[in-house]
Amino acid sequence: MIKIDGSLGEGGGQILRTALTLSAVENKPFEMFNIRAGRKKPGLAPQHLQCVQAMARICDAKISGAEIGSSSLKFYPGEIKDGDYCFEIGTAGSVSLVLQTIFLPLSLAKGPSSVTIRGGTHVPFSPCFHYLKEQWLFYLKKIGFDTGLEMVRAGFYPKGGGEIKVSIKHIKKVYPLVLLERGRLRKVRGISAVGNLDLSIAERQKKQVMECMSEINISPEIEVITMPAFARGTMLLLMCEFENSQCCYFGLGAIGKRAEKVADEASEGLRHFLETKGVIDEHLADQIILPLSLATDTSRFTTPKITQHLLTNTEVIKLFSNTKIQIKGNPGGEGDVIISSG
Numbered sequence: 001m002i003k004i005d006g007s008l009g010e011g012g013g014q015i016l017r018t019a020l021t022l023s024a025v026e027n028k029p030f031e032m033f034n035i036r037a038g039r040k041k042p043g044l045a046p047q048h049l050q051c052v053q054a055m056a057r058i059c060d061a062k063i064s065g066a067e068i069g070s071s072s073l074k075f076y077p078g079e080i081k082d083g084d085y086c087f088e089i090g091t092a093g094s095v096s097l098v099l100q101t102i103f104l105p106l107s108l109a110k111g112p113s114s115v116t117i118r119g120g121t122h123v124p125f126s127p128c129f130h131y132l133k134e135q136w137l138f139y140l141k142k143i144g145f146d147t148g149l150e151m152v153r154a155g156f157y158p159k160g161g162g163e164i165k166v167s168i169k170h171i172k173k174v175y176p177l178v179l180l181e182r183g184r185l186r187k188v189r190g191i192s193a194v195g196n197l198d199l200s201i202a203e204r205q206k207k208q209v210m211e212c213m214s215e216i217n218i219s220p221e222i223e224v225i226t227m228p229a230f231a232r233g234t235m236l237l238l239m240c241e242f243e244n245s246q247c248c249y250f251g252l253g254a255i256g257k258r259a260e261k262v263a264d265e266a267s268e269g270l271r272h273f274l275e276t277k278g279v280i281d282e283h284l285a286d287q288i289i290l291p292l293s294l295a296t297d298t299s300r301f302t303t304p305k306i307t308q309h310l311l312t313n314t315e316v317i318k319l320f321s322n323t324k325i326q327i328k329g330n331p332g333g334e335g336d337v338i339i340s341s342g
Contacts, residue, residue, distance in 0.1 A: 002030040002319055006071070009312025011038020013048045017101040018290060018313055020051060020075065022320035024059040024105040025294070029076040030320075036071075043069040047093025047119070051101045054087045058102055058109075082109035082170070089119030092160030094126035099166060100136075104291060106168045107145055113168045121155045121162035122235050122252055127283065129154070129164060130191060130237045135248035139280070139288055143295065144175045154195045154229035157254070161230025176297040176339075177288065179279040183243025188213065188220035190238040190266070194253075195229025201259045202226075205236045208263035216271060234259065238266045240273065247273050247281040276334050278304025286310040289339060293323040298340040306335040 002023075006015055013036055023030050036042045044052070044067065052066050052073065060078035087098055095117040106113045121129040127136060129151045137149055146169040155162020190209060192202040206222045213220050220238065227235075234253030239246060251265030273281060280288070285303040290313065292299045303310070306329050314325045322341070329335025 002028055004030055004032045004316065004319060006032050006035040007037035008315060010308040012036060013097070014286075014309060014313060015316055016048055016073070017051055017097060018316045019320075020055040020101055021104050021290060022317065023075055024055055024061070024077045024080055025108060026320050027077055028320055029074070031072070031074045033072045035073060043071045044073070045093070046091045047089055047097065050087060050089045050093060051098050054085070054098055054102050055105070057085065058105055080105045080109045082106065082111040082113045084114050086116040087118070089117070089160065092120035092123050092155060092157045094123050095119045095121055095155070095162060095164050096127045096129065096132050099132070099164070100287065103147075103168065104294070107147070107171050109170060111170055115166040115168065116163065117166070118161070118163045119155055120157055120160040121151060121164060122233055123155075123157040123160075124252060127287070128235060128237070128250055128252065129162070130235065131248055131250055131283070134237065134239055135246065135281070135284055136287060138246065139177070139284060140291065142175075143177050143291060144171050144173055145291070146171060152228075154227040154233065156195060156229060156231050156233025159231035174291055174295040176295045176299040177292055177301060178299060179245050179301040182245045182279045185240060185242055187241045188218050188238065189241070190220050190222045190236065191225060192222050192263075193225045193227050193235045194233070195227045196232040197234060199224065199226055201234055204259040205234065205263040208260040209236060209238065209267055212264065212267040212271075216274070234262055236263045236266045238270050240270060245279045247278065248284070249273070249281065273304050276304035278302055278334060282307050282310070285337060286313050289313060289325065289337065290317065292339045293317050293321060293325070295339070296341055298338065300336065300338045302334065302336050304334055306331050306333060310337070
């Protein structure tokens with residue numbers, strides 16, 4: 001039984017999600033206490049409980065402590081089962097985080113799976129659907145995963161109501177990722193989107209981004225779209241495509257938040273990235289180390305910012321495997337990440 005202190009590092013839900021994933025993959029039970037101790041409302045929220053219940057279904061696990069507000073959990077995994085799954089979060093909880101929790105075990109199952117998840121697709125403090133589609137999925141395919149991803153309906157905070165469909169095929173091997181230089185900038189593109197709002201708001205977001213990027217002599221290609229959605233919301237996503245890599249940043253709308261602010265959030269993230277030697281963005285860095293920990297060969301990449309999420313995820317991975325993860329650099333600054341099997 002692996003014992004995990006949920007107050008480790010940044011003390012958030014990522015500790016639980018990574019533990020669930022590796023528990024199923026490595027077939028190792030764990031006990032977690034102080035769950036989400038670093039949050040204003042500690043313990044299991046509906047979104048985190050759905051991650052636990054989803055993983056329990058997938059690997060026929062036995063669990064105790066799986067209830068709203070619980071600060072401790074015991075999880076005993078069984079055999080991973082491929083199949084057709086549907087998960088209802090029931091709130092604006094992130095569909096992305098539920099997917100990322102169950103993705104690796106299903107990819108390693110004996111056969112293909114199809115997954116439907118309903119909840120929030122564009123909500124704060126999680127990768128939005130378009131980030132998954134444009135960035136996360138791009139790199140997963142590079143390291144050997146075979147996955148399809150589509151959004152039926154957008155779900156914005158606080159009402160949710162979104163839906164995504166995912167197809168996951170069995171893979172035999174995870175390949176390493178070695179990216180030390182991003183190379184020449186080829187293109188900057190983006191998506192300015194609204195759901196159940198006037199398209200003029202998306203046009204304002206686009207205009208703001210064009211003005212911001214012109215200050216650094218970049219003229220991005222921005223697609224303006226309307227998304228089918230359960231509730232009202234907006235999004236602005238920016239992509240930088242380089243010779244060897246790509247990065248992605250986005251901003252989300254909220255009640256009382258101006259369209260220009262949404263655009264500025266994405267622009268500021270991208271501009272900071274371009275001022276560094278980063279190869280992939282800091283958000284992908286803490287997400288990609290989990291699948292790369294299963295690769296048989298050494299991976300190495302440069303991130304523009306060593307985040308607390310990255311450091312925390314590294315410590316949880318080490319609890320379940322002999323994988324060696326080195327992070328060279330200071331927290332908050334640029335750094336090199338090296339991942340090698342033990």
